[in-house]
Amino acid sequence: MKRFGVLLYLISLLVPPSLVSQEVTAKMLLDDSIKDCSDIQYASMQLIPLYYQEGLVDTAGFLLNHWEKRCGRDETIYRTRVLFAIDNGNFGDKLIGDETIGFLDTYQRLSIDTTGESMLEYYYYTPEFELLQWYKSFTDTIAVRALSYTDLSPVERFFISFYLYPKDSNYRQLESKELENTRLREVYIQPVRGKMPETLFHYAGSAGMWLPYDRLSTLGNHPSFGGYAGFRKNKMFYNLSLNFRVGGAKNDYQVLYKDSLYTSDNFTGINLGIEAGRNLINRHRHEFGILGGIDLESINVLYLENDPDSDEDDESKFVTSPSIHVGLGYRYYLANERYVGLSSRYHLLNFKNKGGTNLRGNALSVTLEYGIGRNRWLNSRNTYLRERLP
Numbered sequence: 001m002k003r004f005g006v007l008l009y010l011i012s013l014l015v016p017p018s019l020v021s022q023e024v025t026a027k028m029l030l031d032d033s034i035k036d037c038s039d040i041q042y043a044s045m046q047l048i049p050l051y052y053q054e055g056l057v058d059t060a061g062f063l064l065n066h067w068e069k070r071c072g073r074d075e076t077i078y079r080t081r082v083l084f085a086i087d088n089g090n091f092g093d094k095l096i097g098d099e100t101i102g103f104l105d106t107y108q109r110l111s112i113d114t115t116g117e118s119m120l121e122y123y124y125y126t127p128e129f130e131l132l133q134w135y136k137s138f139t140d141t142i143a144v145r146a147l148s149y150t151d152l153s154p155v156e157r158f159f160i161s162f163y164l165y166p167k168d169s170n171y172r173q174l175e176s177k178e179l180e181n182t183r184l185r186e187v188y189i190q191p192v193r194g195k196m197p198e199t200l201f202h203y204a205g206s207a208g209m210w211l212p213y214d215r216l217s218t219l220g221n222h223p224s225f226g227g228y229a230g231f232r233k234n235k236m237f238y239n240l241s242l243n244f245r246v247g248g249a250k251n252d253y254q255v256l257y258k259d260s261l262y263t264s265d266n267f268t269g270i271n272l273g274i275e276a277g278r279n280l281i282n283r284h285r286h287e288f289g290i291l292g293g294i295d296l297e298s299i300n301v302l303y304l305e306n307d308p309d310s311d312e313d314d315e316s317k318f319v320t321s322p323s324i325h326v327g328l329g330y331r332y333y334l335a336n337e338r339y340v341g342l343s344s345r346y347h348l349l350n351f352k353n354k355g356g357t358n359l360r361g362n363a364l365s366v367t368l369e370y371g372i373g374r375n376r377w378l379n380s381r382n383t384y385l386r387e388r389l390p
Contacts (some may be wrong), residue, residue, distance in 0.1 A: 037071040041125045048080070049138040057088065073099070074122060075106040076135060079163065083142040086149075086156045093183040096155070100187055101384050108166040110136070139163065154178040171388045188385040196379050203229035204341065204371025210245045210269065216351065216361030219267055219299070220250025224365060226271070232373075235279045237289070243365075245269030245299075255302045256355025257317045268300040271365075277329060284377045287331040295323035297349055301356075319359065321351045333375035335382075341369035 044067040052060040061084065068077050078099065085091035110118040116129035143163045146152070152160065158179065162170045171188070179185050205227045212219055226243030249267040256262075275293025282288075302317040327345035334340070344366045351359040 038125055040067055040070050041076075042128075042131065045076070045131055045135045049135070052084075053138075053141075057084070060084075074125075075103040075110070076122070076132070078103040079107060079139055082159050083139050083146070083163065086146050086152070086159065087142050091153070091156055096183045096187060098187060098190075100184070104162060104166075107163070111166040155182050155184050158184065168388050168390045171385060174385055175389075185385075188388075189383045191379050192382050192384055192387060193374075193379055196374060196376055198233055200232045200374055201230070202232065202339075202371055202373030203227065204339075204369045204373075206241075206243070206367040206369045208365060208367030210363055210365050212361055212363040214361030215358045216349065216363060218249070218251050218253050218357060218359065220247075222247045222267065222269065224269075224271075224367065235282065235289075237277050237279070237291075239273075239275050239277075239291075239293075241271070241273045241275070243271040243273075243367075245271070253301075253353075253357035253359070254355075255317060255353065255357075257302055257304075257315075261356070262302055262304075264302045266301055266303050270298045271323075272296045273323075273325070275325070285333045285375060287329075287333075287375075289329055290327070291329050291343070291345070292324070292326040295325060295347065297321045297323050297347065297351075299351065301353065319351045319353050321349045324348045325365075331369075331373075333373070333378055335378060337372060337374050337378075339369075339371050339373050339375070341371065343367055343369065 044063050048060045048063050051057075051063065064077065064080055064084070078095075082091070082095055085095060106118070106121045109121070110132065113129075119125075119127055119129055119132070122132065140163070143160050146156075146160050147164065154173075154176070158170070158173050161173070173179060174185050174188050205225075207223070207225045210222045210224045212221070222245040224243050224245045226241060228239045228241035230237060230239035232238075246268060249265045252263050252265050254261055255264045273293050273295035275291050277289050277291030279287050279289035298318050298320040300316055300318050302315075304315040306313045306315065325345040325347045327343060329341060329343035331339045331341040344364065347363045347365065349362050351361075353359045
């Protein structure tokens with residue numbers, strides 16, 4: 001740290017005995033000759049301890065204000081402001097905000113750092129890890145002195161103990177009754193992801209079975225896969241879905257196409273649906289509700305390959321039915337904003353296979369779902385405090 005030694009020598013020449021002269025020297029040193037943030041930080045982190053330890057609190061405060069005004073607040077500046085305020089008896093809630101969380105985390109990483117990796121979080125400063133450690137020893141002396149004060153508030157005592165022993169276990173203090181209604185606790189019991197909006201979007205993939213009844217059972221049961229996307233608001237939810245039913249028909253059946261009757265075992269089903277629902281149970285991770293909607297069901301009942309060497313003249317026939325469905329759905333939310341679900345729907349269908357086998361009947365679909373969506377209870381539990389408690 002050659003630069004460190006040279007600057008200390010210059011400081012020793014510049015600091016005269018009177019308070020007024022010292023303040024003028026500080027202004028001249030920082031305003032007239034030092035413009036770059038890395039230089040302002042370098043000078044401030046060495047001048048502030050010298051002035052403060054000599055009892056020149058106003059001058060140290062001027063340097064701190066100048067440093068923050070020119071370069072913005074970082075963890076080092078925040079720590080200094082908190083400890084100065086506690087040491088001088090003027091600490092207040094104005095120093096506590098959302099930034100507190102990030103600054104204490106940064107300090108905790110700095111305190112256990114032995115290689116200088118934490119320098120990445122002091123990005124616009126001169127890259128000298130020894131200077132950060134040297135300045136930390138200065139703020140430690142303030143914390144040690146303040147620890148003996150008998151009139152510390154619970155919030156002040158938390159900061160002092162954390163700066164001296166930056167461990168996760170210190171956050172247990174925030175669960176105590178004496179910190180229950182403080183601004184500090186309020187900050188830490190905020191959800192990490194913030195307050196959730198009224199409208200929550202979700203989307204999922206699904207897989208299951210399509211189970212036809214009555215004459216439609218000629219086609220047999222079929223695997224079904226697809227997905228849906230939608231949103232929730234209060235207890236209501238709305239989805240747009242697309243599903244495919246696959247596999248050959250269980251039995252051969254007759255299909256009339258262009259005045260010719262064909263025997264077919266072909267089957268490919270497509271379902272396009274819109275539905276709405278309402279949650280009847282919404283407790284913690286669990287949601288259970290009723291749902292209903294309208295669909296368009298289409299089945300490829302015939303495929304003719306006229307030329308084995310080309311598919312340009314291949315022909316297909318589809319039978320289509322509008323549908324109404326009703327059902328039940330259940331979701332279980334995981335901690336990583338994912339959910340698994342199980343739902344069943346009864347589809348009222350009316351396929352008309354004119355001239356061929358009667359395919360009248362309804363169907364039941366049962367699906368397992370895996371999706372992305374947020375849960376209000378989990379969101380409220382995932383607080384900054386819970387993340388930090390051992």
